[in-house]
Amino acid sequence: MLHPVSDLGRAKAVYAALLGVPPRSDEPCYVGFEAAGQHVGLLPDGGPLGLTSPLAYWHVDDVEAKVAEVTAAGATVKNAPADVGGGRLVATVIDPDGNLIGLLQDR
Template identity: 70%
Template sequence: MTDFSTQGIRTVLHPVSDLARAKAVYTALLGGPPQTDSPYYVGFDTGDQHIGLVPDGGPQGMTSPVAYWHVPDLEARLAEVVAAGATVKEAAHDVGGGRRVATVTDTDGNVLGLIQDR
């Protein structure tokens, strides 16, 4: 078993139906413009957290916000939560900038995200 320490939930992605309208709301809420602004993703860094807006749920088809736990070893943690009863929803993969992500569903169907920054 690996070390169970995490760096906590520092990333939350929100599926949005209208990216421009959502961007305006989150800009007002967070008090400043996004640091990442593209047609497929808008991201805000605020304090120690990252808030992302994903149009139409993105390729993973999100239907509700997903909180991402930052972990030091994505593959090891993924294997542990699957062995404990979770089901892989989105396999581990690179999303750019040395970051790898994966999602699982827990035994009640809740989606949990895992992120490893390299």
């Protein structure tokens, strides 16, 4: 799940306390945690996606196939599948009501 934050340092401290682990990735543009099999990312000012609320990602076996499937069903692509490192592919689509849906494939 990605969370837009206004103050990365303050948010990092809160999520480290909440999750009980230090960040796995700690950069000025992104802080990521891995805890209890979940990934939690912090994006200053909504990051490149311009998030204004948290974004959950659905884990899928084949992100390109799932993008094709949901667009055929009526969603539109916001961000095509892209490699974000560590063997992870992500994409975002928008449902017919304007809700952002994240798709994630671990290779």
